[in-house]
Amino acid sequence: MTVHDGFEELFQRHPSNPILTAADWPYPAHTVFNPGAIRLQDGTTLLLCRVEDRRGHSHLCAARSPNGIDGWVIDEHPTLTPDPGLHPEELWGIEDPRITFVAELGRYAVAYTAFSRDGPGVALALTDDFRSFDRYGLVMQPDDKDAALLPRRINGNFALVHRPATESGGHVWISYSPDLRNWGNHHMMLLARKGSWWDANKVGLSPPPIETEAGWLMIYHGVRHTPAGCLYRLGLALFALDQPERCIQRGDSWVFGPSAPYEREGDVGNVTFPCGYTVGDDGDTLHLYYGAADTSVALATGRIRELLSWLARNHSVDASDSLGPPGGSVD
Numbered sequence: 331m332t333v334h335d336g337f338e339e340l341f342q343r344h345p346s347n348p349i350l351t352a353a354d355w356p357y358p359a360h361t362v363f364n365p366g367a368i369r370l371q372d373g374t375t376l377l378l379c380r381v382e383d384r385r386g387h388s389h390l391c392a393a394r395s396p397n398g399i400d401g402w403v404i405d406e407h408p409t410l411t412p413d414p415g416l417h418p419e420e421l422w423g424i425e426d427p428r429i430t431f432v433a434e435l436g437r438y439a440v441a442y443t444a445f446s447r448d449g450p451g452v453a454l455a456l457t458d459d460f461r462s463f464d465r466y467g468l469v470m471q472p473d474d475k476d477a478a479l480l481p482r483r484i485n486g487n488f489a490l491v492h493r494p495a496t497e498s499g500g501h502v503w504i505s506y507s508p509d510l511r512n513w514g515n516h517h518m519m520l521l522a523r524k525g526s527w528w529d530a531n532k533v534g535l536s537p538p539p540i541e542t543e544a545g546w547l548m549i550y551h552g553v554r555h556t557p558a559g560c561l562y563r564l565g566l567a568l569f570a571l572d573q574p575e576r577c578i579q580r581g582d583s584w585v586f587g588p589s590a591p592y593e594r595e596g597d598v599g600n601v602t603f604p605c606g607y608t609v610g611d612d613g614d615t616l617h618l619y620y621g622a623a624d625t626s627v628a629l630a631t632g633r634i635r636e637l638l639s640w641l642a643r644n645h646s647v648d649a650s651d652s653l654g655p656p657g658g659s660v661d
């Protein structure tokens with residue numbers, strides 16, 4: 331942690347940012363951003379990157395590195411491509427993967443956005459090796475995105491965090507399933523605030539929630555509409571371990587946002603959008619991989635203990651202010 335202009339900076343940008351760009355790709359790519367991330371059992375960092383082509387459609391491509399910073403070996407061909415023949419909901423591409431290792435299954439679950447004719451929905455695929463995938467198809471119908479599976483069952487059921495769109499913007503929800511196919515028991519987790527808040531217009535999960543002793547630590551993106559366009563920044567919230575829809579603490583201020591030139595300028599400027607992280611051998615160092623301005627992949631590093639300590643000192647007195655009234659109505 332450093333202090334800059336009186337603010338505690340919880341994340342440090344890596345000096346070689348952006349760490350991956352379209353210029354690194356072994357085949358023609360327009361932009362490379364919003365990667366899911368995971369550390370494989372041999373210590374390799376795997377990023378599953380969203381690659382956009384010149385049609386504007388995205389697919390996913392794996393990049394592997396021994397240290398998570400450089401020496402990336404990128405798949406020669408797209409790793410997971412839209413399959414609109416079998417999955418019509420993938421007609422206009424697949425985007426923003428979030429990876430969870432599910433110990434019970436001994437497999438990785440990838441939740442991603444399937445861009446259908448009717449808008450974005452949430453699709454799920456399982457894999458052992460990021461080479462072949464079992465596609466479960468759409469698990470949340472449009473409009474819905476920003477999804478990740480929790481790594482273990484909660485009270486007997488799998489849990490998916492996701493962000494259905496509402497007329498007023500979008501709030502984070504959680505849904506449960508006994509088998510990863512049938513989903514229900516929907517609860518709101520985190521409400522977009524209103525007015526001049528930095529997260530007034532939309533909120534969504536960024537990387538998968540991080541399990542800590544204090545609770546599920548969520549790094550979420552908050553969107554503020556401005557006359558110059560949207561600003562995507564990151565905030566922190568903590569949820570009860572065995573009842574993840576219960577918000578324990580929600581940070582008042584954002585903790586990371588666009589400031590470096592590669593975050594300010596690009597296809598969509600002023601966007602910092604992480605979909606994945608890895609944790610170092612010390613169990614505390616967090617490597618946050620994020621899309622910068624919908625154009626490239628960047629890395630920022632923080633410490634889980636410092637995030638929790640900041641949250642304990644900088645949250646709203648009443649976290650329920652962040653939630654809707656009972657019954658899930660939000661307005």
Ligand code: BMA
Nearest residue numbers: 364425426598601603621624
């Ligand atoms: C969100 C998602 C992200 C994107 C961001 C900024 O709604 O679609 O893929 O990075 O907008 O454009």
